Amino acid sequence: MDASTAWPTADPLGEALHFLRMSGTFYCRSDFTAPWGLALPPMPDCLMFHVVTHGRCWLDVPGQPPRWLQPCDLVLVPHGRGHALLSEPGVLPVGLFDLPREFAGDRYEVLRHGGGGAPTQLVCGAVRFEDAAARHLVAMLPPVIAIDTAQDTSSGWLQGLLRFMAAEARLMRPGGEAVVTRLADILVIQALRAWLERGEGTARAGWLRALQDRQLGRVIALVHRDPAHPWTLDTLAARAAMSRSAFAERFTRVVGEPAMQYVTRWRMCLAETWLKEPGASVATVASRLGYRSEAAFSRAFKRCTGRAPGTVRRR
Structure with missing residues (x-):
């Protein structure tokens, strides 16, 4: 499971x-x-x-x-x-x-x-x-x-x-x-x-406020547990027991960014941590996050962080 x-x-x-x-x-x-x-x-x-x-x-x-x-x-x-x-x-x-x-x-x-x-x-x-x-x-x-x-x-x-x-x-x-x-x-x-x-x-921060929300908090916890899962807006809405449109609107309003943007940013935060681990490779991190190719992961990482994953790993 x-x-x-x-x-x-x-x-x-x-x-x-x-x-x-x-x-x-x-x-x-x-x-x-x-x-x-x-x-x-x-x-x-x-x-x-x-x-x-x-x-x-x-x-x-x-x-x-x-x-x-x-x-x-x-x-x-x-x-x-x-x-x-x-x-x-x-x-x-x-x-x-x-x-x-x-x-x-x-x-x-x-x-x-x-x-x-x-x-x-x-x-x-x-x-x-x-x-x-x-x-x-x-x-x-x-x-x-x-x-x-x-x-x-x-x-x-x-x-x-x-x-x-x-x-x-x-x-x-x-x-x-x-x-x-x-x-x-x-x-x-x-x-x-x-x-x-x-x-x-x-009261201060959207992400913390979302964790206190029964439906949004459930979804965020699932994303945190399994960032490599092929999440889509439909599957996230289903996990929240909400319609696609209602979930998308509520997530953006409470968290401050669209749900799928949050998923990607979370993956890239994890990637930055994992790339600094001894012996880590770009290919291994890409696989851990569910990307089918190193190139696709590298593009997403650079688009999100402004840096190439190889640069982070070498540092």
């Missing part, structure tokens, strides 16, 4: 989050004393996060109003934009890579900085999403996502997770690096879930 005939998922949004497989770029615990300022450089294709475990600070992201962060506040900066953390407005921040650091593991560091005043402790990190589905989701996120766990009565699990992470970061017992980095990955996904459950994501 293939994806086109399988019973569709009851949770298309959850299935989309399943693609959020991350690789950590760096994680750190920061022990600061006022006055202090930390400037984080741009990190393209990374999502950065900060958790305040003790004390308070300001988050300054260019183009966004400053945010006052308190214990158990969690903030995501999804697009790798450079920003600063400050003990108070006006403090001149020091660059992340200019601070002395203590290496607690291959990807885990401890930073200490400041003037000896009121202490603030944070756990920070940057993660990279390699999967096409993850990048598609992250691209639709706002510049800043802030989760106030103290005010959200439904996020008791998140407060517990933050307390556990804070304890592990402070004590750094044997295996502490592995625990903190894995907790950080879970924290990012749970924060995205909390943001989506507040309704901000589904």
Whole structure:
């Protein structure tokens, strides 16, 4: 039984989050004393996060109003934009890579900085999403996502997770690096879930809104599961239990592009990821996506991305 005939998922949004497989770029615990300022450089294709475990600070992201962060506040900066953390407005921040650091593991560091005043402790990190589905989701996120766990009565699990992470970061017992980095990955996904459950994501972006739609979400999940299936507008409409014309109109209105254009773009997103895998060939990727010839796939890829698949593979 293939994806086109399988019973569709009851949770298309959850299935989309399943693609959020991350690789950590760096994680750190920061022990600061006022006055202090930390400037984080741009990190393209990374999502950065900060958790305040003790004390308070300001988050300054260019183009966004400053945010006052308190214990158990969690903030995501999804697009790798450079920003600063400050003990108070006006403090001149020091660059992340200019601070002395203590290496607690291959990807885990401890930073200490400041003037000896009121202490603030944070756990920070940057993660990279390699999967096409993850990048598609992250691209639709706002510049800043802030989760106030103290005010959200439904996020008791998140407060517990933050307390556990804070304890592990402070004590750094044997295996502490592995625990903190894995907790950080879970924290990012749970924060995205909390943001989506507040309704901000589904109101903001057509693709996310479509995943919440019972009929369109079912179709999108099927396309994601089996991109090589010979999808047509007729088969997609049938899977949505809608007429061809009604489905076409609704998909374009909600998602923001025609259904078959979405199918092609999704295939090309996957192709770009697969072409970067060791040993990948253009012919193999074309076959995995259901193209009968390498030439047909290459034309579609270049039309969609503006680049030849061989160029992506060589890079």
